[in-house]
Amino acid sequence: MDGYSLSSEVDAASPPMTQTSIFEGLRKLGLGSGLIAFDIETFSPDGFPFQAEDPIVNFSLVMPFEGRGIVSLSVIVGPEGERGLLSLLHRLLWGFRGAWLLTYNGSKFDLEYIMRRSSLYNLDFGEVFACLRHIDVYKLLKWLKVYFPRYDQKTVEGCLGIRRVIRYVSGSSYHHFYGNFLRNGDLTSMFYNIEDSFGCLKIAGSTLLRK
Secondary structure, three states, rough: OOOOOOOOOOOOOOOOEEEEEOOOHHHOOOOOEEEEEEEEEEEEOOOOOOOOOOOOEEEEEEEEEEEOEEEEEEEEEOOOOOOHHHEEEEHHHHHHOEEEEOOOOOOOOOHHHHHHHHHHHHHHHHHHHHEEEEEEEHHHHHHOOOOOOOOOOHHHHHHHOOOOOOOOOOOOOOHHHHHHHHHHHOHHHHHHHHHHHHHHHHHHHHHHOOO
16 A cells, blocks of 8 residues: 555654653553554555545554564454454454554554544544554654655665565555455465564664664
8 A cells, every 4th residue: 555645745844653651551461562563454456445445354463572572463354344353453452542553654544544444334443543642653754854765664674674574465466465365265465464564563663773
């Protein structure tokens, strides 16, 4: 979904976060940083869904865990399973209220798209997102004036030395690999989505360390 927008341009003049305390409850689970990296995928065989017409079929949450550990939760469903996927996501994010939610360009796509699709099922994500501290890592790079030749996620990861296992899938080709999941249970598309979330977490960490 790189390079497309459903809303306004980035305001690089203001910080993409609020100065509030990190979520305390996560520490009881060993998730002391209070960080959750998040990404979604849509089933969009006909190109980018500018009108939010395509269902959300995959999301991934990736969190630091005790030292250098990682917790990853990914859900992938058929297009008919969108209601259940969004209901589960609503419950999960509500349980992590107060945490920092990291996305890459999520202000322009992920969060708005979820709001629009969830309205079809009378799910209120507005209250959930209001209880999370959202950091758009793309906006963070711009705000900190960190230079990269391009700011799509894969270019930034490459410049930072972050290596992917799934290198042959992109947002525009996701539906091909998702089709393999529908046909024979191939999980390549899900692993790609997990790496999107993990990459977002790594970019944020690398960027702040550089500063």
